[in-house]
Amino acid sequence: MSEIEKMTLESESLIDDRLNKLKELMPEVFSESGIDFDKLRLELGDEVDEGLERYAFTWPGKADAIRQSQMSSTATLRPRIEKSRSRDGEDGSFDSDNIYIEGDNLEVLKLLQRGYHGKVKMIYIDPPYNTGHDFVYKDNFGDTIENYKEQAGLTGQSNADTSGRYHSDWCSMMYPRLKLARELLSDDGVIIISISDAECSNLKSLLDEIFGEKNFCGDVLWNSTKSVTNTALISVSHTYNFIYFKNMDYFVRNRSEFRLRDDGEGFSNPDNDPRGPWKADPFQVGGWRPNQQYEITNPNTGVVYTPNPGCSWKNDYAHFLELEKDGRIVFGSTGEGGPQRKRFLTEAVNRGKVAKTWWDDVETTTNGTQLVKKLFDGVAVFDNPKPVGLIRRFMELATNKDCIVLDFFSGSCTTGQALFEANYEDSGNRRLIAVQLPEVLNEDSFAYKAGYLTLCDIGEERIRRAGDKIKTELEESNRQLKLGEGPKQLPDIGFRVFELDESGIEKPEPGQLLFDVVKPDRSDMDIVFEMMLKWGLELTLPVEKSEAAGYPIWSVACDELVCCMSRGLTIEALEAIADMEPRRVLILDSVLDDTLKLNAVQIFKHAGERMGCEIELRTV
Incomplete structure (x- = not known):
């Protein structure tokens, strides 16, 4: 009897991807048992460094950090519709193209590899600065989801500067995340990272190794504070912002795409030239x-x-x-x-005009704090957030109107507010992916006393309020239209919330026979989104519940994927699904008997032949 292929529940493997690329480039170095390294060294010739002394950036734990980036994940992202918001600002809806993910960004970056590999135009992150007081993730090789939940429940976890591996722990945290982030960038993609003096030299070395020194664009020094600290010998008033391209060659060929708007400063018309200033x-x-x-x-x-x-x-x-x-x-x-x-x-x-490396004409951290405080009715819910103006300037440099922007240390979600405002200003369709560990807030904090229990509560509420502000401004503007002006359209001010969790598919122990592999606490929609994630479909595609010959099905993106998860599946239903010409079909093993399984294989094989392309049929 023909068997239906099982669905792969692990995230994309970077090792497999690199091996496939190497096999295409140098097939002669592969043998039945793997890579023939002696032959590889011969093929590389003089490029092999056999000396004991060499220039290298390393630290205790680097090998483990590399392995962390290579390990696949079996976790999933569960939709939280009750926390989500529609495109036009209605709570409890799930139609937005923006995504907010509650979870450990290391696991999330792994899970995004299939669906978003090479699709992200701009990444901005403001990671922990390792000052001895900020939160630093503690990764391990055990149960990653249990480790994540343990971290999320900690309050004020810091990397104390008394630790013997103070800088090493920080580098080990950042390395796998940057490695995975690079894989998500498009060929014309840009990553921008804010950092202070504490780890700027180590971060630069990490970025040079992962992105390549030739892809270093520059270091923007932002005059982040105007105040003076009298207790210091020198009052630090700057923040570093490293900018790296995924592919410098692309930007050399397309220089005009990386420009700031020219505001007209210094232009005049002393000779009354009819062509203007x-x-x-x-x-x-x-x-x-x-x-x-x-x-x-x-x-x-x-x-x-x-x-x-x-x-x-x-x-x-x-x-x-x-x-x-x-x-x-x-x-x-x-x-x-x-x-x-x-x-x-x-x-x-x-x-446009070329950006300089010294920025003292954008908002400061104080402005960012005041803006968030005003947005939250006078409550100081977050300390020292980046100002919206700074992120808007980065978006002006590195994005176009229709692209994906990722922030996987999203904090109070300044990036989300900046993206909403940029789309409102130029009628753009930039899409947000924000990731944040739901770190439990200190009970003595103003935010906790105001009812916000985790950092994610603050981030989600901020972009909710930022969207409301834009909607109010737009309605007021449209009430005062000038003659000949058309009403302005509301950009997407919603977001879909997802929560990192273990897979909803039970993995049987050796020798154990499970009739129903779906965990009892999971809904059909949980499983649908897990299959989308593992199949490499974007998480913002439309999902609808429908019927085929009276049988309930879930359809993703107009039958790009059809999921069958209810008992009572019939041959008539399978034929009706085949007539829909889906690209992918998932059927729970528990709803199939031997006869249905055999018929499903034949029905979708013949349908694929009619379509001229194979229908991917999987089961779990």
């Missing part, structure tokens, strides 16, 4: 180019100019003559200097 750019560039060496005479003074030694004019002579004829060459603000080229404001807006 302009700014004079230098016409000289560094580097000697033979076809860009010529004399330029200032018509106002008769002075003849040539490029400085080792420099060239910006364009060749023919192009210069075109610019001169077009009125784009000027000679200083008084007409008495060397040649410059007009750049019009309309061009600058389209082109």
Whole structure:
């Protein structure tokens, strides 16, 4: 009898992925027993480092940290509809394209690999700074879900600076998370990480190893506080923000995609040019180019100019003559200097401007604290959150209107509020994935006394209130439309909440026969989303309960996946499902007998032949 393939309940294995890539590149180094390392060394030639001394970044526990990133997960994400919100701000609905996940980000990053591999445009994280007072995750190789629940229940767990492995513990926490994060980035993806002096050098070394030094874009120094600490010898007023590309080559080819909006500062129109305000750019560039060496005479003074030694004019002579004829060459603000080229404001807006590494023109941490306090009716529910303006600036640099933004140390969820506001401003469709450990708050904190028991309670409530604020502003704006203006559309201000938990599928002990593998505390929807996750479908796809020949089914994304989980399955129902032309079908083993199993295999095989593609049939 034909058997139906069992559903894989483990997350994507990075090891398998790398082995497959290596096999495509160098099939000759593989043997029946695995990799022939002697042959691999021969193929690599002089690239093999056989010396005892070498430059390397290491610490006690690094090997375990690497293995943590390679271990697959059998956990799942359970939908929490009662905590979720619809696209238009109605509580208890599950149609939003934004996701908020309560759970240990190491496990969550593993679970997201199948559905979101290579799809995330921007990652921003503000991880623990390892100051000796902040929360630092303690990973282990045992029961990862039990370990996660234990951590979530701890209050104020810190990595004390008296620990013998103070920096090592922090590096071991960050390494596997960054490794997994890189896999989620798209080829045009960017990761931005805020950090303080305590671990900036170690973080830079981690990022160089994982992302590659050549993909380092820059370190933005943000003037994060204006106040002065009198107790310190030097009052620290900055925060580091490391920016790495997934693929530097992409951004070299597409420079214009990584720009800030030009606000028009410095533009004017002293000569009443009909093309509008302009700014004079230098016409000289560094580097000697033979076809860009010529004399330029200032018509106002008769002075003849040539490029400085080792420099060239910006364009060749023919192009210069075109610019001169077009009125784009000027000679200083008084007409008495060397040649410059007009750049019009309309061009600058389209082109944008290059970001600098020193930012003192965005909000400070104090502004971030005041904003959250105002949003929560005067209650200080979170200490020192990043200001929305800072994250908005990063989004301006690194995102487009339709992309995924991930924050897996989401804290009070500044990233979520920034994303909502960015979409409201430019009618974008950026989608959020926020991940946060539901750390229990200290009972003496203002947040706990205000009714917020975990950090996730604060994050979810913040984006709920931020969405309400946008909805109120939009309704007021649409009531005061000017003649000819159309009403502005409300962006997606909702979010689907998921909770990390162990798999809903019972794993039988050796020799044990389980008739029903679904755990008694799990709903059909729990199992549907677990199958979506393990099959690599995005968690925001629409899920509907329907019928096929009178049999209840669950349909994902218009029959991309059909799940059969109720008793009473019939051949007529199987044929009706096949007529729906699904791409994937899941049937619980407990609802199948031998006859139905045989018929299911044949029915979906023939349907796949009609469709011209195989229907993936699985069971659990």
